[in-house]
Amino acid sequence: MPLLDLDPEVVATARALAAEAAAPVIDIARAHTTVAVERATLRLAGITGADTTHRAGDVPWVNRVVDTVREHCGLEHGVALPVFHALREHDLGSLTELAEATAAGQITYRLPEGRDATRAAKAARTAVARGLRTVDRNRAQRDRLVAKLGDPPRRPWIYLIVATGDIDEDVVQAANAARAGADIIAVIRSTGQSLLDYVPEGATHHGFAGTYATQENFRIMRAAMDEVSKEVGRYVRVTNYASGLCMPEIAVLAGLQRLDMMLNDSMYGILFRDINPIRTFVDQRFSRQVHARAGIIINTGEDNYLTTADAVDAAHTVTVSQLLNEHFAHEAGLPDELLGLGHAFEINPRVPDSFRMELAHALLARELFPDAPLKWMPPTKHMTGNVFDGYLLDGFFNLAGVLTGQSILLVGMMTEAVVTPFLSDRDLALANVRYVLEAAGNLREDFRPAPDGFIAKRAHQVLGEAVDLLARIVDEGLLEAIGKGTFGLMKRPADGGKGADGVIAKADGYTNPASELLEEGATA
Amino acid sequence: MKRHLRPYGDTTGDGMVQLSFTLPVPHGPRADGAAQQLANRMGIDPALVVHSHPIGEDFTFFVVYGSVSHIIDMDAVTVVEREYPLLTPGEINTAVKKALRRKLVVVGACIGTDAHTVGIDAILNIKGFAGEKGLEYYRELRVINLGAQVTVPELVKRARAEKADAVLVSQVVTQRDAHILNTQEMSAAFREAMGERKPLLVAGGPRFDPLMAGELGVDRVFGRGTTPGEVASYLVHALTTRKDTVPA
Structure with a gap:
């Protein structure tokens, strides 16, 4: 009301x-399109992995391919046509093989015309549609798991952050947090990932004040929380960050995992x-x-x-x-x-x-x-290091949340701005939330x-x-x-x-099967 | 002030303190005993375990009150004083306005092959670090962050073009002392190109020791855990005192 x-x-x-x-x-x-949108499109089309031999460290294959296409024929028509044309022209089995050949300097990308263009567009659409169907299946799977295990029993849902830098350690902390009552686990990203113009590969163990968002890290956390969900009898949700220079790619990886x-x-x-x-x-x-x-x-x-x-x-x-x-x-x-x-x-x-x-x-x-x-x-700016003040303030924050019918409550830590939360800080923070929910959860009716x-x-x-x-x-x-x-x-x-240099004005005839399938809501 | 002190609970000299901690042990009488023993070894005797509760199956959280036996001799207390006062963003803005009557220009970069912008971004980006906003947040600072893999000649050129008051470089990678060599190359280049008119040079990184400034040829070195406020306060201190000694 x-x-x-x-x-x-x-x-x-x-x-x-x-x-x-x-x-x-x-x-x-x-x-406009961007290098990140084009890379996200190829990720939906199935490209994975990184060039481990590159002198700059592991460069994802998708970056190699998109950068090379841009050099050879520009991106104003999209990456799909040149890539799928090259795939057919060189009779390669997968985008990863194409990426390897690209790195070896064997591929010259160009914009196909006429029947070549039609064929490349069709092949690209088929490949991207396959990726989107994985996203669709994951959505259906989530719905099934929620139906079977259930949503959290009340609002607000309780959202807790883990941030150890090591995905294996994150899993331990996340499992403990979920057992203690967290409904949503967010893995904070490593400082600085926003400004990387590529998505790192594989499981990672050395983040700075957070853990890198990678496809493998996403998979590991989701799999672990599926196990914990069964144990606690409710579907534990997993959160990450689609922000920074790789927003579109990370969105794709989140959908795939x-x-x-x-x-x-x-x-x-x-x-x-x-x-x-x-x-x-x-x-x-x-x-x-x-x-x-x-x-x-x-x-x-x-x-x-x-x-x-x-x-x-x-x-x-x-x-x-x-x-x-x-x-x-x-x-x-x-x-x-x-x-x-x-x-x-x-x-x-x-x-x-x-x-x-x-x-x-x-x-x-x-x-x-x-x-x-x-x-x-929760409050962060006025958390001073006086953990007693902080605990009280978090209690009022929780109360405001239940009184005004908020849906997702990020649990505040009294040690905000002091240390990364101790095990006991999280436990006390959850006790604070539980107390307020039990004592005043229905106060909204009288407010x-x-x-x-x-x-x-x-x-x-x-x-x-x-x-x-x-x-x-x-x-x-x-x-x-x-x-x-x-x-x-x-x-x-x-x-x-x-x-800014990764932004490209679209030309007439720009082709992106991912955008088409997403706008149409089509599956093939 | 008395020379010899003990903590104050509710009576002079009672030595009372409180502390809380977690032990990786299941909750129960043995856990409480363990907590008591730990408190005793910390110099708390008698130690009262006033509260304990389990955190999951394998951990127990304790709150302990008790009297510490230690006595503090105030004459033996020595602290390392920061050579500059820590200012709030408002105070920094006011100080810059007053001393320079224009914006203070800061150019930052990761030099050499180092691609780790974590440090420089934590200090410069508005997002900041440890709950403090970065230098971009300060109205009276003009910040130019050149990002990663900037060459020394580029940095010198840009610092000159922007009339930088201060240059901040960040170095994370320490392989084969790259952080030391890069920083020395940078400071030498500024000395050669600009002599006495060179900007204030500041180096930062997790493996730097603040005592290394002389060796590196820079004005100041910041190590791990430095916050934007500390850097900003230093810049204001160094540039305003510099102005005092060398009138423009």
Whole structure:
């Protein structure tokens, strides 16, 4: 039941403005491809492995092939036609053989014409469709396992992070966390992976403050959590990160390995990693199409704005970003039930009425997006090292989460910003969540903020500010707004940032069977 | 202040402390006994195991209160003082505005073949490190992050073009002392190209020892665990005191 009495007309205006602001960016995303989108396409077509003899270390075969195609004939027509033409021309059995021959300098790529082009397009579509059918099978398998083992018994789902750097150690910690009550396990990535323009290969054991996202690491964690799911009698979901320069490829790998949720924000890479805005919007659209196909819940990153900007002054930028993320997601085919829009409990606890404001913001998100599995993020900015203060603050965060009906609760650690969590920190954090859920889980039934009270007024104010900001963004253009530092205070011009050289304007006759199959929803 | 101290619980000299820890042992009387023994060896006697509970089948968590026998002699307390004060981002911005009346320009890079941008990104990117935002976050700093595998001549050229006040280089790979040789090459190149007008040179990496600055020919070295705030505070300190001694 709605508690804030939001004006449906204001809400409709907000959505219409978000759509208007996003439209030019979506046009740009449709008109361009990127090296990462092309690599993701070939990964769906079945290319795996890396060139272990390269002097720069293990270079994935898919990078070798896409780079070489680009050198020989450009990427403006897509990688599919030149690659599948070469495969036939040289009578090779697999893309991996083609990659090896490419590395040996035996292949000259060119854009085929006439019947050659038709044949190459058909072969590419067949290969990519095979990959997408694996994604489809994984989705069906998830549905079966959820039906058999069950979802968590209540909302919010409890989301815990592991981050050891070593996938084998991650598995141990994740299994313990799931046994102790975690419903969702997220493996944090190694620092710096965002800016790698390739996806590392194989099982990895030496990350920095996190574990590399690789196809093999995904497989290992999903397999381990399938075992634990049987043991605990509920389906334990696995989360990773489709962000950075390899967003589309990681989205494909997640679909191929049946991950269940992926961090995927439309602007995070631009703002917090200084990745080129066009690159990000193109990559984001493709990756979300893949997530939609895989039935993966995306988690957006609005919590990050509040760690740089002030959580009170910038509250409306979170709402604006949620509305933009929603629109981009819908456009890419994601339904509401896969939209884990993010927000966070980051108001300075020394600000008077901070908890009431948190409730207002959280309730606003809940009522603006009634069908989205909202992700509620714990305090980080005002965790000081005084673990006793931190434990109390996390308790209030948990309470705000249950009072406002949040869907996914990322468990806060009292040792945030002190150490990577001890075994006991996780245990105490889960005890905190359990206490609040048991003591106040149904308090929501009795929670009726006064119609003209502080909470309702604050929520209306934030929504109003969000509408004003959206109107300004429509006026000046989303890319210009990002360039001027509207979000998270970061200024990111459209032609700057990393990975800009990996953006290519599509030519007439651009062919990408993955995009076609995803847009059509076809399986062959 | 008294010279000899013991912890204060609720009475002077009672020595009372609290601590919590986990032992890899199943919960039970033997676990509590083990916790008590550990506390005794830490100098807590008597030690009260006021709480214990199992974490899974193989671990037990304890809360212990007790009196420590150790006495602290304040005259024997020595601390390594940072040569510069740790400032907040706001203070840093104000200090830069006041001292330079323009933005402070920082150029950062991973030099040589090193492709590990983890360190330089943790210090420069807004995302930052250990809960602190990177230098990009500071309004009064202009940050140019050249990324990985930057050659020394490129770095010198760019630092000159941008009129860099400070150059930060990060080195992770230590094979055959690459981190030392690369950094020495870098500092020599700046000395040769710019002499006394060279920017402040700062090297960072997990295998560097802060005492190596002289050997490396740089102004400051930061080791493992350094946060962006420490680097920013240092830059402000070094550049403002430099200005004092060499008036423009």
